[in-house]
Amino acid sequence: MYYIDPHIHMVSRTTDDYETLAKMGCVAISEPAFWAGFDRCTVDGFRDYFHQLTEVEPNRAAAYGIRHFTWLCINAKEAENVSLSREVLAMIPEFLDCPNVLGIGEIGLNKNTPNEATIFQEHMELAVKYDQQVLIHTPHLEDKYQGTRMILDMLADHSSMDRSRILVDHVEEHTVEPVLDAGYWAGITLYPVSKCTPARAVDIIERVGTEGASRLCVNSAGDWGPSKPTAVPDLILEMRRRGHAESLIRQIVFENPRTFFQQSKHFDLLDPATRNDG
Amino acid sequence: MHESAKPMNAKEILDREFLQIRSHILDIAAALDRQDRADGDTRFDSRRQLLEEGLAILRSDSSDRAAKVQLLFSREYDPAWREA
Numbered sequence A: 001m002y003y004i005d006p007h008i009h010m011v012s013r014t015t016d017d018y019e020t021l022a023k024m025g026c027v028a029i030s031e032p033a034f035w036a037g038f039d040r041c042t043v044d045g046f047r048d049y050f051h052q053l054t055e056v057e058p059n060r061a062a063a064y065g066i067r068h069f070t071w072l073c074i075n076a077k078e079a080e081n082v083s084l085s086r087e088v089l090a091m092i093p094e095f096l097d098c099p100n101v102l103g104i105g106e107i108g109l110n111k112n113t114p115n116e117a118t119i120f121q122e123h124m125e126l127a128v129k130y131d132q133q134v135l136i137h138t139p140h141l142e143d144k145y146q147g148t149r150m151i152l153d154m155l156a157d158h159s160s161m162d163r164s165r166i167l168v169d170h171v172e173e174h175t176v177e178p179v180l181d182a183g184y185w186a187g188i189t190l191y192p193v194s195k196c197t198p199a200r201a202v203d204i205i206e207r208v209g210t211e212g213a214s215r216l217c218v219n220s221a222g223d224w225g226p227s228k229p230t231a232v233p234d235l236i237l238e239m240r241r242r243g244h245a246e247s248l249i250r251q252i253v254f255e256n257p258r259t260f261f262q263q264s265k266h267f268d269l270l271d272p273a274t275r276n277d278g
Numbered sequence B: 001m002h003e004s005a006k007p008m009n010a011k012e013i014l015d016r017e018f019l020q021i022r023s024h025i026l027d028i029a030a031a032l033d034r035q036d037r038a039d040g041d042t043r044f045d046s047r048r049q050l051l052e053e054g055l056a057i058l059r060s061d062s063s064d065r066a067a068k069v070q071l072l073f074s075r076e077y078d079p080a081w082r083e084a
């Protein structure tokens, strides 16, 4: 089955991973800007990173027939440094016209601090000003519930932005409902230890109902940590083993991310199943 | 055309997952034994108490156990957080 991984950090992965993803049916990915495992010291460090996201990775992906899209921001962890964050925020518009940029992300909270909230709001203002979609990271483990609720509070301040253009990622059993009920898209991340297993992700899909499942995506969030870039195929297998319709599986792993991304002017993706139709 | 969807029934799910759940219960039992066997005492550590509360949720009559366990291990959300 063809699928899209809507959240994966390929700068941390090998070219062999691109090949494996392609063999598994991955036809497109989106790569949000995130923490590199260390704090960067200068705005030029971010400028080089954005160059990697907008030029280097799309070429690496293209060699395996995978379309590469990206999101730009300074992530919540480094947002604790407010002055550096503001320099990065001022530089982001230089890259917004690059052909693979879908919007601002993954912004969010990490330890739910006042500085993180300040920079989150400044990113939202930037997104509104430049008419960008937004992809949001929610914190892990014991910080997730509180952080997700704080993020929903802050998003409510930006009523001029269409909620269907915002995806709140890394939802789990206790956060999926408030996100979907408020009208946003939700992402489930399949990640060892700190996030969700394929079986629990399928449980969530089963519980949110048809309307909820029409605004739900799943991703691997594969990065430099212990993670599995082929986690989306694991979910496909789990849904099949439970007897779910192929049409529902395809909706979750292909049509939903495509529908969400299509709201960005830079996104275009032919359904690979129609490639032979001339 | 694909075959029509036929979700597993409860018995089929139990058939498939019984050994897996048995193994998870054993993991927890052995992990608690390991703490109790080691020097020192974790019975009054707040995290150990959280684990015991989590186990109680598993034994409760609810169809929402996973969400309840998640909330048990979550920091509290204060709707007035902006004023803090």
Ligand SMILES: [Zn+2]
Binding pocket: A007, A009, A032, A034, A106, A137, A221
């Ligand atoms: Zn991420």
